[in-house]
Amino acid sequence: MPSSAKIPLLRHCIPSERLFERAMLREFGVLSAGLFFVLLGILLVSSSSKLLTLAASGSISSSSVIGLIGFNVLATMPWLLSVTVFVTVLTALSRAWRDHEMAVWLSSGLPMTAWIRPVLTFAIPMALLAALLSLGLTPWARQKSQEYREHVASRDDLSSVAPGLFKESSDGDKVYFIENFTGSNGAARNVFVQSQNKEKQTLTVAAEGYLDTHADGQRFMVLRNGRSYEGIPGHANYRVVEFGESRIRIDEHERRPVNTAISATPSLLLWQSNQAEQRAELSWRLAIPIAAVLLALLAIPLAQVNPRIGRTFNYVAAGLLFSIYNNLINLNESWLASGRMPAWLGMWPLHIAVLLLVVALFQWRARPRG
Known part of the structure; x- marks a missing residue:
C-alpha cells in the first residue's frame, strides 16, 4: 500500500x-x-x-x-x-x-x-x-x-380526619369521628360530630357523610340518615331531631402567614x-x-x-x-x-x-x- x-x-x-x-x-x-x-x-x-x-x-x-x-x-x-x-x-x-x-x-x-x-x-x-x-x-x-x-x-379540619380516631378542630369547638370510608362512592360511614356553641352542645350521628363543595367555594359536610341531639349538658331538655339529610357548613380558617x-x-x-x-x-x-x-x-x-x-x-x-x-x-x-x-x-x-x-x-x- x-x-x-x-x-x-x-x-x-x-x-x-x-x-x-x-x-x-x-x-x-x-x-x-x-x-x-x-x-x-x-x-x-x-x-x-x-x-x-x-x-x-x-x-x-x-x-x-x-x-x-x-x-x-x-x-x-x-x-x-x-x-x-x-x-x-x-x-x-x-x-x-x-x-x-x-x-x-x-x-x-x-x-x-x-x-x-x-x-x-x-x-x-x-x-x-x-x-x-x-x-x-x-x-x-x-x-x-x-x-x-x-x-x-x-382549609378545613375534616381533611385530616383519620378513620377510627377522634379529631378536634383547630378552634376547639368541634370533634369529628369517622369509622371508615366504605360507604357508597367512597363516603364515610358512621360519622360522629360534636359541636359546642356557648353553653349549648350538639351531638350528631349519621350513617354516612361526605364533603360537598359549591361553585362559590363554600364547603359543607353532608350527613345522611342520622340523628341530632341538642341541649345543655346536665339538663334533661334535649331536642332530638332525626333527618334524612343534613348539611353542616365548614368555615375556612384565616390564612396564616407562612413562616x-x-x-x-x-x-x-x-x-x-x-x-x-x-x-x-x-x-x-x-x-x-x-x-x-x-x-x-x-x-x-x-x-x-x-x-x-x-x-x-x-x-x-x-x-x-x-x-x-x-x-x-x-x-x-x-x-x-x-x-x-x-x-x-x-x-x-x-x-x-x-x-x-x-x-x-x-x-x-x-x-x-x-
Whole structure:
C-alpha cells in the first residue's frame, strides 16, 4: 500500500486509552440512569411511608400526601445526584477490576491517576446540575412545601380526619369521628360530630357523610340518615331531631402567614446575609456539588478489588467514608450556625481534608506490592 494512503488512516486513528475512556463514559451514563431511578424509588417509598403514617395519625391531611411527597423528593434531589455519582463510579470501576480490564489498563503503562479525567468528565456536569438544584430548586421546594402545609391546614379540619380516631378542630369547638370510608362512592360511614356553641352542645350521628363543595367555594359536610341531639349538658331538655339529610357548613380558617425557615430562604438572600445561621445554610448547599466531585475522585482508589478479600470490603469502606463525610457536613453546619466556627471559614477545611484523603489513597494504591 502506498505511504500516501496510510496517512489518512493514521489521522483518524484514536488511541486505545481514549477508546477505553469513551467506553467507560458510556457505562457511567447507563449505570447512573439506572441507579438514579432505583434511589429515587427508595426515596419515594421512604417518604411515602413517613407521610402516610402522619396522615393515618391525623397530623396532616390525607389529601396533601401526594403533594408533600413531590416537594420532599425535589428538596432531596441534589443529594440524590451526589450519591448517584459516587455509587456509579465505584460500581463501574469495581467491575473493571473484577473483569481484569484495569489490569490491562495498568499493564499498558498508564497509571491509576489517568482515570481522573474520564471520571471528572462524568462527575463535573452532574455536580453542576446538583449545584443548580441545591441553590435554586431545594429552597423553592421547601418554601412551597411550607405554603402547601399552611394552605391545607387553614382549609378545613375534616381533611385530616383519620378513620377510627377522634379529631378536634383547630378552634376547639368541634370533634369529628369517622369509622371508615366504605360507604357508597367512597363516603364515610358512621360519622360522629360534636359541636359546642356557648353553653349549648350538639351531638350528631349519621350513617354516612361526605364533603360537598359549591361553585362559590363554600364547603359543607353532608350527613345522611342520622340523628341530632341538642341541649345543655346536665339538663334533661334535649331536642332530638332525626333527618334524612343534613348539611353542616365548614368555615375556612384565616390564612396564616407562612413562616419561611432558613432552609427555604433563597440562596441570593443567604449570600447577602451576615447571620451565622444563614451563612451555614449557604455553606451546606455549596457542599453538595463539591462533595459530588470529591466522592467521585474518592471512588477511584476505593474501587480497586483485592481478589483475596473480594468486593465486600471496598463497598463497606466506601459506605463508611460516605457516611462519615455526610455526618461531618451536617455537624459542620451546626457548628457554623451556632458560631463555634467562623462563618468565613465555612466547610473548606472539611473539603480540603477529604481531598488530602483522596491524594493519600492514590499514593497508597500506587505503591509497589511486595
